[in-house]
Structures are given as C-alpha cells and as structure tokens.
Amino acid sequence: MFDGLVMLGGGLAHFLTPMSLFNIAWATLLGIVIGALPGLTATMGVALLVTLTYKMAPDQAILCLMCLYCGAIYGGSRTAILLSIPGTPASAATTLDGHPLALSGKAGTAMGLATTSSAIGTVVGIIALALIAPLLAEAALQFGTYEFFWLALFGVIISGQLTAIDDPLKGYIAGILGLLVAMVGMETLHAHQRFTFGISALGGGVDLIPAMVGAFGFAEILGVMKRTAQARIISSNDRVVPRLADVFRYKWTTIRSGLIGTFVGIVPGVGEDVGAWASYAAARRVSKEKDQFGKGSQEGLIAAETGNSAVIPGAMIPTLTLALPGSAAAAVLIAAMFIHGIRPGPLLMTENPEFLYQIVAILLFSTIAMLIFGLTLTRPLLTVLQVPRERLMAVVYVLCVVGSFAITQRMFDVYVMVGFGIVGFILREMKYPMAPLVLGIILGDLLDLNLRRGLLLTNGDPSPFFTRPISAVICITIVLTILMSIPAVSTRVRSIFTRSRGDTSAPG
Amino acid sequence: MTTDTSAPSETAPEPAMVKADLLAGLFFILLGLAIFYGAWTMDRLEVRRIHPMTVPGLVPGMLAFALTLCGGILAFRSLRTPADGGWRQLSGAVFSVAAARAATVMLLALIYTLGLVGTLPFWAATGLFVFAFILCFECWLSVPRKPWLKSLPWALGLAVVTAIAVTLVFERAFLVRLP
Numbered sequence: 041m042f043d044g045l046v047m048l049g050g051g052l053a054h055f056l057t058p059m060s061l062f063n064i065a066w067a068t069l070l071g072i073v074i075g076a077l078p079g080l081t082a083t084m085g086v087a088l089l090v091t092l093t094y095k096m097a098p099d100q101a102i103l104c105l106m107c108l109y110c111g112a113i114y115g116g117s118r119t120a121i122l123l124s125i126p127g128t129p130a131s132a133a134t135t136l137d138g139h140p141l142a143l144s145g146k147a148g149t150a151m152g153l154a155t156t157s158s159a160i161g162t163v164v165g166i167i168a169l170a171l172i173a174p175l176l177a178e179a180a181l182q183f184g185t186y187e188f189f190w191l192a193l194f195g196v197i198i199s200g201q202l203t204a205i206d207d208p209l210k211g212y213i214a215g216i217l218g219l220l221v222a223m224v225g226m227e228t229l230h231a232h233q234r235f236t237f238g239i240s241a242l243g244g245g246v247d248l249i250p251a252m253v254g255a256f257g258f259a260e261i262l263g264v265m266k267r268t269a270q271a272r273i274i275s276s277n278d279r280v281v282p283r284l285a286d287v288f289r290y291k292w293t294t295i296r297s298g299l300i301g302t303f304v305g306i307v308p309g310v311g312e313d314v315g316a317w318a319s320y321a322a323a324r325r326v327s328k329e330k331d332q333f334g335k336g337s338q339e340g341l342i343a344a345e346t347g348n349s350a351v352i353p354g355a356m357i358p359t360l361t362l363a364l365p366g367s368a369a370a371a372v373l374i375a376a377m378f379i380h381g382i383r384p385g386p387l388l389m390t391e392n393p394e395f396l397y398q399i400v401a402i403l404l405f406s407t408i409a410m411l412i413f414g415l416t417l418t419r420p421l422l423t424v425l426q427v428p429r430e431r432l433m434a435v436v437y438v439l440c441v442v443g444s445f446a447i448t449q450r451m452f453d454v455y456v457m458v459g460f461g462i463v464g465f466i467l468r469e470m471k472y473p474m475a476p477l478v479l480g481i482i483l484g485d486l487l488d489l490n491l492r493r494g495l496l497l498t499n500g501d502p503s504p505f506f507t508r509p510i511s512a513v514i515c516i517t518i519v520l521t522i523l524m525s526i527p528a529v530s531t532r533v534r535s536i537f538t539r540s541r542g543d544t545s546a547p548g
Numbered sequence: 549m550t551t552d553t554s555a556p557s558e559t560a561p562e563p564a565m566v567k568a569d570l571l572a573g574l575f576f577i578l579l580g581l582a583i584f585y586g587a588w589t590m591d592r593l594e595v596r597r598i599h600p601m602t603v604p605g606l607v608p609g610m611l612a613f614a615l616t617l618c619g620g621i622l623a624f625r626s627l628r629t630p631a632d633g634g635w636r637q638l639s640g641a642v643f644s645v646a647a648a649r650a651a652t653v654m655l656l657a658l659i660y661t662l663g664l665v666g667t668l669p670f671w672a673a674t675g676l677f678v679f680a681f682i683l684c685f686e687c688w689l690s691v692p693r694k695p696w697l698k699s700l701p702w703a704l705g706l707a708v709v710t711a712i713a714v715t716l717v718f719e720r721a722f723l724v725r726l727p
Contacts, residue, residue, distance in 0.1 A: 091718075092718075209618060209621060209622060209625075210622075212614075212618055213576060213615065213618045213619070213622070216611055216614050216615045216618065217615070219607075219611050220583060220608065220611050220612070220615065223607065223608045223611065227604050229602060229604075230593055230596070230598055230602070230604060232590075232591060232593060232604040234590065234604055234605075234608060235583075235586060235608070258657065261653060262650045262653050262654065263650075265649055265650065265652075265653045265685065266646045266647070266649050266650040266653075267646065268645065268646070268649070268690070268691055428686075430681070430682055430685040430686050430690070431682055431702065431706055433653075433681070434677065434678040434681035434682055434706070434710075435678060435706070435710050437657055437660075437677070437681075438674050438677065438678065438710060438714055439714075441660075441661060441665065441727065442714060442718055442726060442727075445725075445726070445727045446718070446725065446726075449725050451665075451666065451727060454661055454665070454727065455661070455662075458657065458658065458661055458662075461657075462654060465650065470565070470568050470569070470572055471565070487607065488607040491606070491607060492601070492602040492606060492607070493602075495599070495601040495602055496599055496601070496602045499599065500599055500600070500601040
C-alpha cells in the first residue's frame with residue numbers, strides 16, 4: 041500500500057514538467073472539442089491521434105491519448121445539453137435530462153453540473169483503478185492458457201450482450217465477425233498463413249488501427265452525412281460554475297453512479313455509453329423524484345455524466361492488467377501501447393509497475409484540465425458547435441486516410457480503412473454494435489492461440505478447460521450469459537423471481 | 549418499475565429491419581459455410597506431424613459454425629416475425645435521400661482514395677477532394693441549397709488550407725510520411 045503511494049507520487053511528479061503540462065492542456069482541450077463535435081467520437085479521436093503521437097516518447101504519447109480520451113467523453117455532454125444530439129454515444133443518456141434543463145433556461149447549470157459530475161466520476165474510477173489494478177494483476181499471474189482462452193471468449197460474449205441490449209444476437213454476430221477478421225494472416229502456433237489468398241499484405245493480418253479508423257471514423261462520417269436535418273443550439277446566460285450545494289445535494293447518486301460506471305468499465309469491451317445508461321437507470325429506480333427524470337432532472341444528468349466518466353479509469357483496469365480492452369477506445373490504447381513498446385498484461389506490474397501509477401496520474405491531471413476548461417471556455421465551445429458538418433467531415437476523412445496510412449506506410453491499410461468503414465456503416469445501419477467487432481479483432485489471436493496451446497499441452501484433452509476452478513467459473517458465466525440472452529429462457533427465469541417475490545410480499 | 553422503459557427501448561421491430569435481418573441472416577449463413585469450407589480444407593500440416601487438435605483450421609472452423617448458427621437463428625426469427633410491407637419499406641430506405649447522401653460520400657471517398665491518391669501529389673488530391681465534398685453537399689444535396697457564390701469561397705479556402713496544413717503538420721511537425 042505504502043509502495044503504491046510512493047509510486048503514485050512518482051507518477052504525479054513525473055508529469056509535472058512544462059512539456060507534459062502543455063501536452064495535457066492541448067490534448068484535453070482537443071478531446072473536448074472532438075467530443076463536442078457530433079460525428080467525432082472519442083474512439084475515432086484516439087485512433088487518429090495515434091498517428092500524431094507516433095514519434096513521441098512513450099509516456100508523452102500515452103499521456104496525450106488518455107487526455108484526449110477523457111476530454112472527448114466529457115465534451116460529448118456539451119452537445120447533448122445544447123443540441124440534444126449526443127456528441128459521442130457516451131452522452132446519449134445526458135440528452136434526456138440535459139436538454140430539457142437547457143430548454144428551461146438552465147443550460148449553464150446543466151453544463152456546470154455535467155462538468156463537476158464528470159470530474160467526480162473520473163476520480164471515483166481513479167481510486168478504484170489504483171486499488172483494484174494491482175490486486176487484479178497479482179491474481180492474473182495465476183491465469184494460464186486455459187483461463188485466457190475463456191477470458192477472451194467471455195470478453196467478446198459479454199460485450200456482444202451488453203452493447204446490443206435490444207438484440208444480443210446481433211452483438212454476438214458482430215463479435216464473431218471480429219474474431220474471424222483476426223483469423224486472417226499468420227497464426228502464431230505453427231506460423232501457418234490463413235485466408236490470405238496469396239495477398240502478401242494480408243500475411244500480417246488486419247491491423248487494428250486502420251480497422252478502427254474505418255469502423256469508427258469513416259462509418260461515422262457516412263452516418264453523419266446521411267442525415268439532412270440540422271439541430272438548433274439552445275443556450276442561456278445563467279451561471280456555469282455550479283454551487284457546491286448543488287453538486288453535493290445528490291452525493292449518493294454521484295457515488296453510486298461512479299461505482300456502477302467503474303464496474304461497467306471493468307467489463308471487457310463495454311464502454312461509456314452502457315456505463316451512462318446503467319447508472320441513469322439505477323438512479324431513476326431509487327430516486328425520490330422519479331417523475332422528474334427525462335424532464336430536466338439534475339439527478340439524472342449527474343448520474344449519466346458521472347457514470348460515463350467513471351468508465352474510463354474502470355476500463356483501464358482490465359486493459360492494463362489483462363490486456364483485455366475495457367472499452368473501444370481502450371482497444372486503440374492497447375494498440376498504441378504496443379507501438380510504443382509498452383506491454384500491458386499480467387506482467388506489467390512486475391516489468392513496469394510505475395506505468396500503472398503514471399496512468400493514474402495522467403487521469404488525475406486530465407480531470408483537472410477538464411474541470412478548468414469545462415467551466416471557463418463556455419463561449420468558445422459554443423462556436424465549435426456551429427461548425428457546419430459538410431466542411432468538417434471532408435477534413436475528417438482526409439485525417440482518416442492519413443491516420444490509417446501513417447503507421448505502417450502501406451496503401452493497403454488505407455483500403456482496409458475504407459472497407460471497414462463501408463461494412464461498418466452497413467452493419468451500424470442494421471443495428472449491429474461496433475464494440476464487439478473491435479474486441480473480436482483484438483482478442484481473436486489470444487483466443488485461438490490459447491485454445492490450441494491448451495490442447496497441445498494436454499495432448500488433445502479438453503478437460504482442463506472445464507475442471508480448473510477459475511476456468512470453470514468463467515465457463516459457467518459464459519453459458520449463463522448466453523442462456524439469459526435467449527428470450528424464452530430469460531422471461532421464464534424472470535417470472536420465477538417475480539413470482540417468488542410476489543409470494544413473500546403478499547402477506548405483508 | 550412500471551415505467552422501466554429506459555433508453556434501449558423495446559419497441560416492436562420495424563418491418564424493414566425484419567426483412568434486412570432476413571437478408572443479413574442468409575448472407576451470414578453463406579459466409580459461415582464458405583469459411584467453414586475454407587477451414588476444413590485448410591492445410592492440416594500433417595507433414596510437420598502437429599497434434600491433430602491443434603490444426604490451424606480449428607478455431608476458424610468453430611467460428612464459422614457459430615456464425616452459420618447465428619445467421620440461421622437470425623433468418624429463422626425474421627421469417628417468423630410478421631412484417632407487413634417490409635420489402636417495400638426496405639427498398640424505400642435503400643433508395644432514399646439519406647442513402648443517396650451516404651452513397652455520394654462513399655463515391656467521393658473512393659475516387660479520392662483509390663483514384664487520386666497515388667496519381668496526384670497528396671496535397672493536390674486532398675485539396676480537390678475537400679473542394680468537391682463541400683460543394684457537393686452544400687450546393688447540390690442540401691435542403692435548401694446554398695448559393696454557389698457563397699459556398700465557393702469557403703470550399704476553395706478550406707481546400708487550400710487543408711491541403712497545406714495537413715502536409716505541413718504531418719510531414720514537418722510530426723514527421724509522419726504521407727501517401
């Protein structure tokens with residue numbers, strides 16, 4: 041514990057240089073702008089920034105990427121409140137109460153509360169990250185081949201389940217498609233080339249960054265340009281800096297939402313949007329002012345914003361300790377870490393323990409930057425929202441091309457970006473979530489290698505996959521998750537529970 | 549708990565989506581079968597005497613099976629869901645203004661990426677793309693259309709600025725090579 045504090049101090053001191061502070065400032069501000077612009081998401085921003093940070097020192101590169109990520113998730117709330125369009129998917133829940141508040145002339149209050157809630161949410165997540173990550177990393181050292189196979193499968197399935205709540209089947213399909221994409225190229229056990237069809241560029245497989253730039257960048261451009269209607273900005277001149285009493289009035293909602301967000305972040309591949317919805321739903325369920333939700337409830341706004349921001353540090357927990365991305369943007373971060381020679385995973389705490397605390401420090405700094413920019417730059421951010429998308433999206437596409445080309449300097453990667461963009465757009469239009477697809481691309485290799493390596497170790501006997509305690513637990517969880525996603529099963533299970541609850545409450 | 553209709557709403561599926569699901573389901577079945585065939589006929593590396601349970605085609609085969617299964621469920625479910633006028637609604641969506649706008653973006657993007665980049669210098673290709681994109685969407689596909697004279701300076705200015713800025717920022721400041 042004491043070691044941890046010392047290393048945290050080290051992490052904080054590490055970034056107290058003028059260069060780092062400058063990077064924190066511009067990256068967070070850029071993040072807020074990207075988040076605020078509808079059609080530019082956090083994942084897209086991080087994926088595009090990887091290119092620019094390519095030649096930086098590893099710690100500074102990760103610093104910029106993380107700050108941009110935090111800024112973007114927060115920045116989306118601005119658009120949600122003023123335009124009733126979520127700037128990023130993460131702030132979809134914010135629109136429900138944020139925009140009604142703006143309509144009733146309290147846009148300033150709403151923006152202020154969104155800012156403080158995002159900051160507090162991140163802090164709750166940061167505390168969890170600093171406490172849980174070292175423990176999880178230690179536990180993860182016990183994980184072997186068998187457990188990693190199940191973890192990879194669990195990641196894809198749970199992500200498919202939770203990112204497509206209406207229709208988990210589509211989430212699963214997206215996950216399977218991602219895993220299949222990962223099968224292309226040289227496999228790691230016998231160095232055999234699979235599905236390359238004689239194209240030498242496919243030998244190394246499909247790179248994650250171009251695929252993500254396509255699925256989150258180009259596909260998003262297509263989605264935004266498809267719509268004809270433009271929203272109108274609603275703003276007012278009331279105070280933005282919230283009163284402390286307002287912030288602390290719903291302290292339990294804040295803490296609860298922070299914890300829910302962190303937990304959602306820990307679940308692999310389930311991102312900020314789910315975190316926001318989950319904490320919003322929980323807040324409404326226990327709130328004394330249920331009827332106000334959706335009509336401009338401050339509590340609802342606080343829950344949504346705390347929930348989505350707490351996901352970021354939460355997502356870093358599995359990302360750093362297991363190399364399982366906790367969210368789509370975290371998947372890009374993993375790719376960026378590998379580019380910069382940092383290997384996330386169970387060995388991170390033994391090889392590079394300072395790095396975890398540097399991440400904690402980065403998150404703290406970016407929270408401070410977000411708070412300052414969020415409460416002061418109200419007017420300039422309003423002008424950002426007025427940029428016409430016809431002009432913006434043309435430039436963004438150019439950045440997508442450059443971003444996917446720059447890493448390995450092959451035109452092939454640009455074609456991958458275009459392909460993923462078009463396919464991703466069609467899939468999105470048919471309500472397939474993108475997060476499981478991306479998670480599949482990242483985890484495919486892990487799943488494939490560990491399954492076959494496990495079978496090799498046991499000479500073809502699959503029983504350790506089911507008999508080792510941790511394996512068995514994950515396996516049962518997977519089976520239950522899939523079973524619960526079948527409507528017939530889940531309604532039956534739910535009816536059992538409601539019936540028994542009805543029985544016990546009936547006499548009282 | 550009575551009003552628990554939180555955001556991911558549980559409305560009845562749109563008829564067009566039901567039909568789209570049917571097509572997608574059939575496509576996934578075909579794709580799954582094709583990949584399964586590829587995995588089954590993949591080299592089993594018997595020459596290298598690897599363990600038969602570790603053949604390279606094992607996981608792709610399993611995934612292909614899962615994809616076929618999911619595609620089958622999707623198609624079956626779609627067949628059982630009543631969707632009156634689904635085909636008409638679906639073709640309406642495919643030939644709508646929105647789809648035309650998306651197709652225009654795709655077309656412009658493809659011309660830029662596959663045609664212009666590589667044949668022209670990158671800055672020229674970029675400028676041309678930005679110029680065409682803005683004019684296309686402001687003066688032709690927008691409702692109401694903007695007057696040419698108002699959009700032209702913007703399109704020209706932004707094209708020049710983007711072409712110069714992207715080249716300078718990436719090549720000089722961040723030392724990234726451009727296509």
